[in-house]
Amino acid sequence: MNLDDLNNAQRKAVTTDNSHSLVLAGAGSGKTKVLSSRIAWLINTGQASFNEVLAVTFTNKAAREMVSRISMMLDRDMKGFWIGTFHGLCHKMLRLNWREANLIQNFQIIDMSDQLSLIKRLMKSANVNESKYSARDLQKIINSYKEKGLRSNEIDVYDSYNKYIAEFYHLYEHQCIRDGLLDFAELLLKSYDLLKNNQTIRNYYQERFKYILVDEFQDTNSLQYGWLRLLIGNSTSVFAVGDDDQSIYAFRGANIDNMSLFDKEYAKGNIVRLEQNYRSMGHILGAANSLIRYNNGRLGKKLWTQEGDGEKVLIVEKHNDLLESQWIVDEIKNIVKNGIKQDDIAVLYRSNAQSRVLEHALFLSGISYKVYGGLRFFERQEIKNVLAYLRLIVNRNDDSAWLRSVNFPIRGIGTRTIESLFEITKNKNISLYDAVAYHSGRSKNNLLMFNNIISTLEESSRKLTLVQLIEHVLEFTGINAFYKNEEETDRLDNLKELVTAATIFSGENNFSEIPASLLIDDLKENLDVSLNNNIYLEQEKITPLLSFLSHASLEAGDNQSESEQSSVQLMTVHAAKGLEFKVVFITGVEEGLFPHENSMSDNSSIEEERRLMYVAITRARKKLYITMANSRMLRGQVRYSVKSRFISEVGEGNVIFVKNKEQILPNNYLKSNSRFTSNSHQQSNKLSSGNTNFVDINGKKFVIGQNVKHKKFGDGTIIKLIGHGEESQAQISFNNCGIKTIMLGIARFE
DNA sequence: AAGCTTTGACTTTTT
DNA sequence: GTCAAAGCTT
Numbered sequence: 001m002n003l004d005d006l007n008n009a010q011r012k013a014v015t016t017d018n019s020h021s022l023v024l025a026g027a028g029s030g031k032t033k034v035l036s037s038r039i040a041w042l043i044n045t046g047q048a049s050f051n052e053v054l055a056v057t058f059t060n061k062a063a064r065e066m067v068s069r070i071s072m073m074l075d076r077d078m079k080g081f082w083i084g085t086f087h088g089l090c091h092k093m094l095r096l097n098w099r100e101a102n103l104i105q106n107f108q109i110i111d112m113s114d115q116l117s118l119i120k121r122l123m124k125s126a127n128v129n130e131s132k133y134s135a136r137d138l139q140k141i142i143n144s145y146k147e148k149g150l151r152s153n154e155i156d157v158y159d160s161y162n163k164y165i166a167e168f169y170h171l172y173e174h175q176c177i178r179d180g181l182l183d184f185a186e187l188l189l190k191s192y193d194l195l196k197n198n199q200t201i202r203n204y205y206q207e208r209f210k211y212i213l214v215d216e217f218q219d220t221n222s223l224q225y226g227w228l229r230l231l232i233g234n235s236t237s238v239f240a241v242g243d244d245d246q247s248i249y250a251f252r253g254a255n256i257d258n259m260s261l262f263d264k265e266y267a268k269g270n271i272v273r274l275e276q277n278y279r280s281m282g283h284i285l286g287a288a289n290s291l292i293r294y295n296n297g298r299l300g301k302k303l304w305t306q307e308g309d310g311e312k313v314l315i316v317e318k319h320n321d322l323l324e325s326q327w328i329v330d331e332i333k334n335i336v337k338n339g340i341k342q343d344d345i346a347v348l349y350r351s352n353a354q355s356r357v358l359e360h361a362l363f364l365s366g367i368s369y370k371v372y373g374g375l376r377f378f379e380r381q382e383i384k385n386v387l388a389y390l391r392l393i394v395n396r397n398d399d400s401a402w403l404r405s406v407n408f409p410i411r412g413i414g415t416r417t418i419e420s421l422f423e424i425t426k427n428k429n430i431s432l433y434d435a436v437a438y439h440s441g442r443s444k445n446n447l448l449m450f451n452n453i454i455s456t457l458e459e460s461s462r463k464l465t466l467v468q469l470i471e472h473v474l475e476f477t478g479i480n481a482f483y484k485n486e487e488e489t490d491r492l493d494n495l496k497e498l499v500t501a502a503t504i505f506s507g508e509n510n511f512s513e514i515p516a517s518l519l520i521d522d523l524k525e526n527l528d529v530s531l532n533n534n535i536y537l538e539q540e541k542i543t544p545l546l547s548f549l550s551h552a553s554l555e556a557g558d559n560q561s562e563s564e565q566s567s568v569q570l571m572t573v574h575a576a577k578g579l580e581f582k583v584v585f586i587t588g589v590e591e592g593l594f595p596h597e598n599s600m601s602d603n604s605s606i607e608e609e610r611r612l613m614y615v616a617i618t619r620a621r622k623k624l625y626i627t628m629a630n631s632r633m634l635r636g637q638v639r640y641s642v643k644s645r646f647i648s649e650v651g652e653g654n655v656i657f658v659k660n661k662e663q664i665l666p667n668n669y670l671k672s673n674s675r676f677t678s679n680s681h682q683q684s685n686k687l688s689s690g691n692t693n694f695v696d697i698n699g700k701k702f703v704i705g706q707n708v709k710h711k712k713f714g715d716g717t718i719i720k721l722i723g724h725g726e727e728s729q730a731q732i733s734f735n736n737c738g739i740k741t742i743m744l745g746i747a748r749f750e
Numbered sequence: 751a752a753g754c755t756t757t758g759a760c761t762t763t764t765t
Numbered sequence: 766g767t768c769a770a771a772g773c774t775t
Contacts, residue, residue, distance in 0.1 A: 058764065058765080059764060059765080060764090060765085085764080085765060086765075087764085087765045088765080091765095111765080112763090112764095112765090134759095136759095184764085184765050185765090187765080188765090219764095248762075249762085249763075249764085251761080251762060251763080252763060252764080350761070351760090351761050351762070352761080352762085353760075353761090353766095353767090356766090356767090373763090407751090410751080410752095412751080414751060415751090553765085554765065555765085556764085556765080572761085572762065572763090573762080574761090574762050574763065575762090575763085593761095596761055596762080597761090598761065598762095599761080599762095608762095612762080633766075634760095634766090635759095635760065635766065635767090636766040636767085637766090
């Protein structure tokens with residue numbers, strides 16, 4: 001490995017001998033390079049061996065990227081190297097110490113949709129229909145408690161609602177334990193509890209991991225920080241890398257304060273700033289720097305480049321969303337004509353709903369595009385159906401899996417039957433599988449047949465490899481036959497893809513010849529290691545099947561197969577984090593959309609929106625466009641809005657404004673009679689003559705930008721108008737009391 | 751138990 | 766406007 005291709009700041013970070021350090025790594029400043037080089041350097045100089053290093057990331061992709069970089073720098077066996085996501089590493093720790101963690105050996109991981117259906121099921125059985133909370137609410141509440149490290153018995157019960165939540169949370173905990181299921185947050189919490197409560201294990205890991213490296217530190221939540229704390233012993237050195245300006249995940253528990261907390265508790269001023277940017281041209285960086293200065297309480301950082309100013313950022317204002325999309329499409333055509341590949345172009349938006357208009361315009365123009373987001377491979381219905389059978393093979397008491405499989409394919413087992421089984425499970429505190437024995441009724445035979453399928457499959461699994469088992473399940477359960485009969489070729493293809501995925505997985509993990517459900521005790525003979533044994537022997541002592549199921553939950557896969565042709569990339573700003581493109585369009589940059597209206601009430605949310613805009617801007621390498629529309633269709637209503645405050649924050653010197661010059665177009669402009677997706681889609685033609693940004697109500701006119709004086713709220717400016725006629729509303733930014741949405745028909749103005 | 755109609759939510763999301 | 770899920774009908 002070679003330290004010469006690092007700049008001074010990078011080299012300083014890589015070779016620091018401070019016990020703890022915090023690296024503030026700006027966008028495009030070579031963060032992954034520094035992390036990988038640091039690990040390679042520690043190994044190369046003999047300061048550490050791989051089994052003494054723990055590296056933690058947020059995504060599997062980031063972990064893979066780091067492994068591949070390190071292997072390019074060093075030709076060494078990485079055995080014993082713990083690298084992965086927080087969840088992946090916690091999972092590993094729990095598999096190795098399942099007894100001490102009070103788990104069953106076959107515990108399974110459930111994803112968010114499994115968790116949601118479990119919660120719905122429990123709500124029904126607990127008769128809480130008229131509760132104030134929806135299943136989604138409860139899911140959010142439970143997860144956020146877990147992310148704060150709180151169990152159901154640790155919640156402060158100060159009123160009846162909290163009491164209800166604590167009770168329901170307890171019910172959910174109980175069911176998860178009985179089914180042997182761990183949700184994502186629970187992986188972290190269980191691992192945290194294990195380290196906290198078991199001194200032997202805590203000491204072992206503290207002594208073992210001399211070097212801990214953390215990526216994307218600004219995205220850690222309180223529990224993750226707590227978990228890291230428990231791993232830090234007297235001789236541990238922590239290297240935390242992050243960028244407070246790119247913290248955009250507060251809504252899922254990320255705590256930006258963890259960075260300054262880490263500085264206070266550990267790094268103690270050992271901060272390295274990576275500010276030289278290798279990605280974007282000067283004006284783009286200028287815009288980013290200018291914008292982010294409007295945030296308070298930053299750790300502070302200013303990006304610079306050696307590459308020159310480049311082109312100015314183009315800011316484009318259009319009358320409406322259709323014209324905005326059309327303009328982008330025309331511009332893309334020009335760019336492509338000038339030799340830029342479509343792969344190098346990204347169109348970003350704040351929320352997924354915005355992709356529709358863009359897709360439409362792209363489709364009509366024949367430009368190929370790819371939309372990121374949506375269902376991932378292992379989240380697909382047909383895949384989950386197969387996984388449910390596999391879960392039952394591992395643990396027949398997994399009620400969630402049993403319910404999913406029992407009537408798929410159809411076996412004549414309906415809701416009535418299931419309800420009566422639920423009664424039995426409640427009374428006897430047993431699983432649905434076991435409850436069948438006590439059931440009497442017309443469906444009894446069907447139920448017995450189903451349970452028989454499960455036990456027969458379990459038998460077979462002892463003799464088959466993982467791939468053979470999956471192929472067997474597809475045939476034996478009738479899943480293949482069902483989809484063939486329905487002529488669902490896409491789903492059949494995905495099932496084939498599942499077999500391929502299992503083949504690849506088996507190969508990568510070197511157990512293609514081991515039967516999928518070999519008794520775990522037999523496997524342990526060969527692979528077991530106790531804490532005192534030689535760590536190089538350490539392997540996950542789980543069967544291929546269990547391992548594959550964990551893999552499926554922890555890594556949901558891609559959402560789309562690779563397309564052969566070069567295509568324009570469409571995604572949310574969140575999804576674009578960590579990526580870069582030659583040309584970037586940031587679209588819909590309007591008050592209410594970006595910043596989003598739900599984030600406009602308090603300053604910390606606005607600051608997060610601003611960081612999101614900062615992330616969006618710093619994705620661009622050569623050319624950046626920021627576009628906005630005066631009106632757009634949203635939730636079936638025309639909404640008028642003004643340009644986002646962020647547009648005025650990017651600094652006049654870095655930008656060129658292109659004002660709307662066109663006349664409002666006649667009705668038939670963009671009129672579409674072609675179909676744009678397989679399910680035919682009628683584009684509504686809303687470009688009527690009323691399409692301006694004013695509203696007329698009871699003879700009074702209201703225009704965006706107009707100053708008004710409200711009887712109660714005082715002076716303010718209209719920033720957005722929604723809807724027509726009696727129903728129309730205005731969003732008004734009041735000088736003294738923030739932004740309020742007001743019904744114009746009712747409001748009293750002076 | 752399948753097929754139809756109505757209702758309600760709707761920012762961002764990885765594990 | 767769109768989608769999924771719940772509710773109702775056959």
